[in-house]
Amino acid sequence: MNLSHEREDYLIKILKENFPNDIKDATAIRRSRINVTVAPEKIVDVALFLRDKLAFDHPTGVSAVDYNRESRFEIVYHLSSATNPDQRDILINLKESVPRNSPKATSLVKIWPGVENFERESIEMFGLQFEGHPRPEKLFLNDNWDGPPPMRKEVRFPTD
Amino acid sequence: MTTTDKPTQENTLGSPSPDEPGAQTLTLSVGPQHSGSGHMRLIVELDGDIILNAQPDPGYVHRGIEKIIELRNIIRSIPVIERPSIIDASNLNHAWVRAIEELQGVEPPARGQYLRCLLNEMNRIMSHLYWLSIYGVFLGHTTMFMWPLGDRELFIDLAESLTGARITYSYLVPGGVRRDLPQGFAEEAIKRTEYFEKRLDEYENIFFKNPLFTSRAKGVGVLSRQKAIELGTTGPTLRGSGVDADLRKDEPYAAYGELDFKVHTRPDGDSYSRVMVHVDEMRESSQLIRQILKKLPSGPVRRKAPIVVPRGEAYGRVESARGECSFYMIGEGGDKPYRARYITGSYRNMAAISAVLEGVRLADMPTSWWSIDYWPVEADR
Amino acid sequence: MSAQKPVQSDDPIELLADSLNVWVGKLSDIVHKVIDTEPIRNVINWARMYSLWPVNITTACCSAEFGAASGARHDLERFGVLPYGSLRQSDLIVIEGTITKKMAKRLRMIYDQMAIPRYVIAMGDCAISGGLFHDSYSIVNGAHEFLPVDVYVPGCPPRPEALEHGIIMLQEKIRSSKVYPQS
Numbered sequence A: 001m002n003l004s005h006e007r008e009d010y011l012i013k014i015l016k017e018n019f020p021n022d023i024k025d026a027t028a029i030r031r032s033r034i035n036v037t038v039a040p041e042k043i044v045d046v047a048l049f050l051r052d053k054l055a056f057d058h059p060t061g062v063s064a065v066d067y068n069r070e071s072r073f074e075i076v077y078h079l080s081s082a083t084n085p086d087q088r089d090i091l092i093n094l095k096e097s098v099p100r101n102s103p104k105a106t107s108l109v110k111i112w113p114g115v116e117n118f119e120r121e122s123i124e125m126f127g128l129q130f131e132g133h134p135r136p137e138k139l140f141l142n143d144n145w146d147g148p149p150p151m152r153k154e155v156r157f158p159t160d
Numbered sequence B: 001m002t003t004t005d006k007p008t009q010e011n012t013l014g015s016p017s018p019d020e021p022g023a024q025t026l027t028l029s030v031g032p033q034h035s036g037s038g039h040m041r042l043i044v045e046l047d048g049d050i051i052l053n054a055q056p057d058p059g060y061v062h063r064g065i066e067k068i069i070e071l072r073n074i075i076r077s078i079p080v081i082e083r084p085s086i087i088d089a090s091n092l093n094h095a096w097v098r099a100i101e102e103l104q105g106v107e108p109p110a111r112g113q114y115l116r117c118l119l120n121e122m123n124r125i126m127s128h129l130y131w132l133s134i135y136g137v138f139l140g141h142t143t144m145f146m147w148p149l150g151d152r153e154l155f156i157d158l159a160e161s162l163t164g165a166r167i168t169y170s171y172l173v174p175g176g177v178r179r180d181l182p183q184g185f186a187e188e189a190i191k192r193t194e195y196f197e198k199r200l201d202e203y204e205n206i207f208f209k210n211p212l213f214t215s216r217a218k219g220v221g222v223l224s225r226q227k228a229i230e231l232g233t234t235g236p237t238l239r240g241s242g243v244d245a246d247l248r249k250d251e252p253y254a255a256y257g258e259l260d261f262k263v264h265t266r267p268d269g270d271s272y273s274r275v276m277v278h279v280d281e282m283r284e285s286s287q288l289i290r291q292i293l294k295k296l297p298s299g300p301v302r303r304k305a306p307i308v309v310p311r312g313e314a315y316g317r318v319e320s321a322r323g324e325c326s327f328y329m330i331g332e333g334g335d336k337p338y339r340a341r342y343i344t345g346s347y348r349n350m351a352a353i354s355a356v357l358e359g360v361r362l363a364d365m366p367t368s369w370w371s372i373d374y375w376p377v378e379a380d381r
Numbered sequence C: 001m002s003a004q005k006p007v008q009s010d011d012p013i014e015l016l017a018d019s020l021n022v023w024v025g026k027l028s029d030i031v032h033k034v035i036d037t038e039p040i041r042n043v044i045n046w047a048r049m050y051s052l053w054p055v056n057i058t059t060a061c062c063s064a065e066f067g068a069a070s071g072a073r074h075d076l077e078r079f080g081v082l083p084y085g086s087l088r089q090s091d092l093i094v095i096e097g098t099i100t101k102k103m104a105k106r107l108r109m110i111y112d113q114m115a116i117p118r119y120v121i122a123m124g125d126c127a128i129s130g131g132l133f134h135d136s137y138s139i140v141n142g143a144h145e146f147l148p149v150d151v152y153v154p155g156c157p158p159r160p161e162a163l164e165h166g167i168i169m170l171q172e173k174i175r176s177s178k179v180y181p182q183s
C-alpha cells in the first residue's frame, strides 16, 4: 500500500490556491482523510468547486456535532468521488461552524441532491436551520418525540 | 386515502402524466401494516396505477442509537451498533472497530484481520439470502422465500460454531476478534460453500430465468448512473447502476488487500440488475471464504487495545452488505466517544426510493423498492 | 350520578320490546353457557389453537428471527402460524422487538381493528422492557404499557426455537381458556 500523502497534499494545495481567504483550515488528518473548514458564507462556492473541478460528486453523509462548551454547532459534509476511480478512497470532511444561539446554514441540496435526508435529520436532531432546503420537515422524529432536539448535549436519559 | 380532483382533462389510461395539470391523482398510504412495506410507510401518489411520486416515511424503528453510544463505553456499545442490521451484524461491527482503531493506532494481528474478513463474507451471504427470500415474498413466490432462508441456515450454523450466536456475534473487538476458529471449521466451511455454489446454479435456473421474475424486474425501476451517483447511493444499488465502487477494493481494509476478488457491476440500473449484483456477490463471497481459509496465517487473533477513545477524529468505513457503513467518530480521551455519527448503507439508499419508484406500476412497487435492499431498521438506527 | 329511577313508560310496545330484550339476553347467556361446555368448547379452542394467523407487522430487528422461524428449517406453519395480510382475519400480533412511540400508536390501532379473540406475543427483550434501548427518547419501554400481552418470549433476539416455544405456550393457554372471555 502506498503510504505517501501526495494526492491529499495536491488537493489541499489546489483548494488553498483557489480560495485563499475562505478556507480557514485544510489538513490531511491521515491517509485519504482530509478536513476542510470553511466560512459558512462561502460554503456554496467551495462545494461547487469540489463537485465540478475535483469530481467530489458522491455525498457520503452529513454530520452535525454539538460543541456546547464552545457554544457552536459544526456541520460536516462527508464527500467522496464516484466518477474518478483514483480518488475513491479519499474522503473530504467539509466543515462549517454555526453559532449555537442562531444555528442557520445554507442547504447544499442543490449541489448534492443526496444530502437532503441527512440535512433533514440534522434539522430535527439538533434544531439546525437550513436555508433553501426543499422539505425542512421532520424525518424520523415525526410522531416519535416532541421534546427538545434530542441529540443536543443537554438532553440526557432519565436513568443516566 | 384521499383523492384530489382537479378540473378534468382527458386522461389517457396507463400513461404517466406527471406534468399534465388536469390529471386526477390518488394519494395512497402503504404501511407499516402491509405485506409489501416492512417497518416503514410509503406515501404514494398515483395516476391510474402508475406511481407519480413516492415518499418514504421512515422513523418507525428510530431508537436513538447515536445518543445511546455517546453514553456507553465502546465495548458495551458493540451490541447496540450491531442491532440496526442484525442480519449483517459483523460488517457494522467492523466499521465501529475500524473507527476506534484508527484513533487508537492499534493494528490487529494478521490472523485477526483474516478472521474478520471471514465473518464479514459469511455475513454478506446471509444478509443477501435473507434479502432474496423477502424478495420472494414480494414477488409472491413461496419457493423463493423458503429456499434462500433454508440455505442461510448453512452459514448460520457455521457462524454459530465460530462465535456462539446465531446472528448477533459481537465478534469483532478493538484489537482483533474474540476467539479463534473451532476445530474442523475449515473443512466444514469448504464443504458448505461448495454446496452453496451448486445451489446458486439451481437458483439461477429456477428463479432468475423464470418469466415470473424477469417480466417484473427487467426494465422496471430504473435508476440511471448519474442519478445513482448524485443521490449518494451505495453498495449493490450503485453497482447495479454501473459504478464499480466497492470499498473492499478502493480502500483495502483488513485483509482485503491480499485477497483476490472481482467487483460485480451491471450497467442497466433496473431491478433485475440490482438482484443479479447481489447474486454475483454471493458467489464471490463464497469463493472468498474458501480463499481466506486457505491463506489464513497463524499467530494470535487479538492484540491488547485500551478501552479509550483518544482525542481526535476518525472516519471508519467498510463495505457492508447494503453498501458503505461508516462511523464518524470524535474522541475526547474518555472511554466513550464525544460523538459517533452512524451512517449506514440503507440510510444513504433511502434517497433512491422515490427515484426508483417514479413511473412504476403499483403492482411492481414492493419488488422495485425492495430491490434497493433498503432495510428500514438500518436506515432509522 | 342521580339516584332517580328511570320513568317507566306506559307504551305497550316499548314494554314488550324491553321484556323481549331481557329474554334475548337471557337466551344468549344460555347459548354461551352451552357453547362453553366441555365438548363444544374443546372443538372451538382446538380450531383457534391451530389457526393463529399473525398480522403482517414488524416492529424491529427481531423480525429477522421471525423470518428465520417462518423459513425452511423451522417452518411455523407446522403450528398453524401463517403471516397474513388482512387484519380482520388474523388473530395474533407478534411484536417483533423494539416499539418506538411512532409504532406504538399504529400497533394499538391495529389491535383495535382486529376481531376478538386476539392474542399478543411480545418477542424479544425490547418488547418486554425496552431491552438494549431502555429509556431512549423515542421508544416505549415494553408492550405491556399499551397492549395486554399473553406470552413473553425473552432473548435478544430470541432463537426461533424460543419463538416456537412461545407459540406452543400460547396454544396451551388457548386450550384451557373460555370461549367467551368477556362474559
Ligand code: SF4
Binding pocket: B083, B086, C060, C061, C062, C096, C097, C098, C123, C124, C125, C126, C127, C131, C132, C155, C156, C157, C158
Ligand atoms: S430484543 Fe434485541 S433483537 Fe429484538 S428488537 Fe430488541 S435489540 Fe433487536
